Amino acid sequence: MEPSVPARKPRASFLRRHSATLLTAGLVVYTVALGVAIADDAFHLGIFPTQLELEARGHIARFDSADEAERRQAADQLIREIDAFVAVPELIRVLDSRTMQVRTLAAECLGRITKANLDYDPAASPAGRRAAIARWRQWFQEHRERL
Secondary structure (H helix, E strand, O other), rough: OOOOOOOOOOOOHHHHHHHHHHHHHHHHHHHHHHHHHHHHHHHHHOOOOOOHHHHHHHHHHHOOOOOOOHHHHHHHHHHHHHHHHHHHHHHHHHOOOOHHHHHHHHHHHHHHOOOOOOOOOOOOHHHHHHHHHHHHHHHHHHHHOOO
């Protein structure tokens, strides 16, 4: 006589066995994403750019055009169409651009918008530009409520 093998119980599906864990993980991911979106909106982290920030970046991208008239038009549109609260941090961001004409036009726009002069030299060494960019960031933190 052969030894009897106990019948195997059918195993529950993966989803049935781990439904609580999967539901909890999904809820955690959703909550974290929502928290990041709220923090980005509240603290202007730039993780999720607004439509206005995207428009500002579009104008600034045209600063690199080979056509001088196109660059001037982009600068004028940026100043006219984009709120200073949005434009200033975007301009500060490109003060460290690889292109001299972008750095120059960004500094000019910052001066026109803010009426501030923080001695930024677009031709300075990268270290010198970083120091000036730090001054601009500090200026923005101190004056952002007035923009």
